Amino acid sequence: MSSATPKKRLKPKISSPSSSRQSPIALEPPRHLFPSRQELRRLAAVLAIASSVAVACHLFASFLRPQTKPFCDSGLGPLDAFADDCEACPSHGECHQGKLDCAHGYQKVGRSCVEDGDINETARKLSEWVENCLCEANAQLLCYGTGTAWVPAEEIWNNLDGHSLMKNFGWDTANFNYTKQKAVEAAGKIMESRTDLSGMKVLKCPDSVAELFKPYTCRIRLWIFKHVLLVVPVSLLLVASAMLIWKVRRRWILSTRVEELYHQVCDILEDNALTSKKGNGETEPWVVAARLRDHLLLPKERKDRVLWKKVEELVQEDSRIDRYPKLVKGESKVVWEWQVEGSLSSLRSRKKGEQGKLKSSHGRHLNLDQPSHELRRDLQASPHWINERKGVHS
Structure with a gap:
């Protein structure tokens, strides 16, 4: 069976070669005329990739620039406003022939109206x-x-x-x-x-x-009027307390100043009496009270009559000081005089004199009969007492 089949197929080939060369129809086409299967597959792959890229670019472009619908006119009914061929007009906007205009106080942002x-x-x-x-x-x-x-x-x-x-x-x-x-x-x-x-x-x-x-x-002001029953008593209490504190403070200042002036008066009278005794009567042992007052008081204190009156009361109570009227330059004056005899300060003056002699032997001259530095400055301010002091030193 296998040998019979090839014999039948070889019969046209056994025919004379001259007949096959003379008929061009019987010739086979060249191999490179049609693409091969591999080339067809490559061509199909390229076409598929190009189609995919084209479709993707179209979709991307349509996504970036979507085709917007025109706005529906504001005068349309509710059913016509939701039609497929137009977009409903946004709130706070007025639409006409597909265009959007925002109301007053609103500005257009995209396809909507927002407040300005x-x-x-x-x-x-x-x-x-x-x-x-x-x-x-x-x-x-x-x-x-x-x-x-x-x-x-x-x-x-x-x-x-x-x-x-x-x-x-x-x-x-x-x-x-x-x-x-x-x-x-x-x-x-x-x-x-x-x-x-x-x-x-x-x-x-x-x-x-x-x-x-x-x-x-x-x-x-309104609060005071509303709480007047509370404000008035409290205000009176505060005023009374302030006045009481002021009076107490003034009395304390007055008493302190009176004591200071009293001690100054005593020192001046005592020093004047001792100076008069040592000067063998060249100076008077008494001092006019009015002159002493004007000498010790400050100008603003001279208007305060209570201050010097308190000093006079202390002088009256002091038994070491005599007070009596005396005719001075044709006028009656009240004078004050220190009682040197039996004075407790005479012993102190004697000790001071002995110390002065001891220091003078060393070539120093120191007047211990003078009172303190403050009193010495006050005495130097009075011409009458300065002359008396010069007489003593001479």
Whole structure:
């Protein structure tokens, strides 16, 4: 069976070679004329990749730039507004022939309308200004009873025209009026409002808020009037305490000064008496009380009669000092004289004299008969006593 099959297939090939060369139809085509299977596969792969890239680019471009629908007109009904061929007009916007226009106080952002930040900020500041004006007016009325608390809304509307913030919007513009309206509406939510007899709307700041706008002087005065039953007794008590403290302090200062002057008087009288005794009567042993007073007191203290009167009382109680009238240069004067005999200070003066002689033997001259440095300065200020001291030293 296998040998019979090849014989049948070889019959055309055994035919004469001259016949096969003469007919071109019987010739086979060249191998490079048609692509091979491998080349076909490569071509299919390239076409597939190119198609994928084209589809991806188309989708990406359509995603970046989506085809927007026009806006539906604002006057359409609710069913027509949701049609497939147009987009519903956003809130606070007006649409006409597919275009969007935002209302006053709103600006277009994308395909929606949002509030204008500048207008809102200006309206807020204007509203605060209106509140301050109304609350200050009510506070003035509550404190002093002058002015009025109810202000017409029309007056507030007109006053906003001259505000500096409104210059940013120009005059007679839609934003200008819209900003004023929004400011008045915001202030009206906080203020009290009513309609007067003429039918006009008036606004007033609440009393609770106006309390915060009262000046401190007004608050103190109203508080005193409210708590007068407590303030009056406390004030009287404080005044009485202050007067008592002042009197006690003045008495203490007066008594201290009186004692100081008294000791100065004693030292001056004693020193004058000892000087007169040592000078063999060249100087008087007494001193005029009025001159001694003018010498010791300061100019402002001479007007205080109580001060020297207290000194005189201490001098009267002192048994070492004699007081008697004497005719001096034709005038009767009260003189004071220190009793040298039996004085406890004479022993001290004797000791001082002995110490002075001891120091003078060493070539030093020291006058121990003088009182303290303060008294020596006071004595030098009086010409009468200076001459007496010179007589003693001579």
